[in-house]
Amino acid sequence: MTTMNTNRREFLLRGCSSLGTIWLSAHWPSLLSAAAHARHAAQSVEPPKLSFFTADQAKEVDAVAACIFPSDDTPGAREAGVVYFIDRALVTFARDDQKTYRDGLPVLQAHVKDMFPGVEKFSAATPQQQDEILHSFDDPSKAGGRRRPFRGGAAAQPFFENLRAHTIVAFLLDPDAGGDPNGVGWKLIGREREHTFQAPFGYYDKGYPGWQALPTDADKGKP
């Protein structure tokens, strides 16, 4: 994304590239079904049923998603049912991505073991270790980037990027267009759910008197 400026239109039309290559063949009804499933899972007292992930895999995905959007003073990935959304997606519109998870989770776990010998998987790491692991995926070229080049980190990076993209999708997809029906993500970012809005929209256009012509010199400020 370093050249976002010139690729701006591309970015808008494609989202980011990792996302573009992954969620390719969705069908609208399956997406709704994934959302309904996530909602059902989030509301149910029964342990939710998984369609693709094993319980262990789900725990790993959930642990990473919960680091991306932690549950603190506001709801996070867990409350939005992110792992269930992804699980359902992988047996419906995102079947092509099953391999991403099947291959990616072991690579992530190998990376965890490299960094912290004796820790077998991400979900078994302490919160501080989990932070260290995710920081190993930072971009070192950015100021403040804290990437630590542990062995195996590069191999696990693409999987982390995919999982991060999927987590953002599950968290922020329009709640009325296939996303988390409780709209946890939209509440967080302050995006109101209505489909229609009226001016004034924000702080700065309140009380705006309407455009008024000013008698100005048309040549002022010209190069």
Place this chain on the structure above:
Amino acid sequence: MRPDLPKYKTSDEVDFVIIGSGAAGGIIAKELSGNGFRVVVLEQGPYLTEADFTHNEIKILNEDLLTNHPKLQPNTFRKTPDDKAKLQRAVVYGRLVGGTSVHFTANFWRLHEIDFIERSKIGPVPGATLADWPITYADLEPYYTKVEWEIGVSGQAGASPFDPPRSKPYPMPPLPVKSSGVLFEKAARTLGWHPFPAPMAILSQSRPGRSACVNCGFCLGFGCEVGAKSSSLATAIRMAEKTGRCEIRPNSYVHRIELDANGRAAGAVYFDEKRDVHMQKAKAVVVCANGAETPRLLLLSSSKQFPNGLANSSGLVGKYLMLNAGGIALAVFDEPLNDYKGYAVSRIIHDFYENDPQKMGFYGGGGIDARFDLTPIGFAMGAGLPPNAPRWGKGFKDLLSHNFTRTTEIFAHTTSLPVENNSFSLDPDVKDAWGLPALRMTYKDHPDDLKFARWLTARGMEILDTAGAKQKWTFPIEEQQFAVHLLGTCRMGNDPKNSVINRDHRTHDVKNLFLCDGSSLVTSGRGQPTMTIEALAFRAADRITDLSKRGEIA
């Protein structure tokens, strides 16, 4: 209520077959069928309607519900003709009835007088083939007015001191201002510039069968669910169908224009949805397939008579591609703007539309707009976040929570010079899903285009500074490798040696073959081409009707 729609047989020789149903094709279909001609429109994409549109970002932005699909129709890209092109998505356009006008931003600036005569005014620019148009602003003015009134554009006449003359005011007032527009307007005025309400092809007042904009916030990239965006789908296509003489035939992928023994266009050969091949016969062919697919179709239609591509005696089919350059600046303010509500752009400036290259040290012109066109997923993926933003954890959450409602953008839109090497052509190796040569893009921005884009983006940063932005950032402006504005590839001109079509949009080489879309443009304008493409389409339809009535086509 849908009118009775005609179904023509492919063996019926209709008056016109039009290839493409977008900004130009829709209007030409409306005009020609309204003038009594029998018209078939062949559109490669599906016939979707408002009920099919959705706010689902994944389906729209990542699965190409409305756009050309890179798996079915791959592109290749290279910077210069000496390079080997690589498989890479290079072009996005609307692939459905209504074309790119379905998902566009709907900025509807007219060109100014200078755009048509710039070569005469400033002389040659080294490394480019800048040329005057064979028509002037005055020739096109009545048709700009037609677009505003018949298709529906909101705006405020007289608000910009730089506007060219107009024969009529806008048919409806500007859309309500956004917080970004207010900040922009105040700051630009402080700097001594002349901000004004953006002319937008979005209804501020309802029209029969179409709602005024409801400010839903899913605009650029999305199809309008209430018909407020003045796409060809919501306007011209429906008017064409009402005549009872126009058939819109979707899922029809034209890959060849056939000539008869006399070297005249006989019809269009296409794949239907099942990939069966048909030929629609017609007395004349009008290609409005966009600035990428129109030259590609001509190149695919080579024959003994035209070994280098149909209507390509000049060798210029596909050349002089112009994309428009530009730059983005983003900023965060103290209070919520809620700029996600509403359409994209509410205020613009044209103070730097025309500049003196001698004083500047380089060629270029442009306009700056205040906008917000990011939707939640794209914003969080990184498009809306400052450099070095956290990508996960509490910091990420807090940033999204604070910034989403407080962020806005400035977009500087600028010129591209016509450079002969910049082109669309047929890739010699890569094929699409139908076995046809893929579209190959060759592009390297003229150095002046990049210099001016940087210069104008710096003016955008000044506006953000003056507006009191708490944080602001921009991105490096580098050579483009991706095209949305597809301009100049079958340029209009009086001399058959250095242009593809004449001032009537007729190809110099084939009497009953006309081209009208972004490919017709001689210069790039300042970044908002669709208004001009539509005005050209109204004018082309007038010219074609006139020629036909005088018996000069058949």
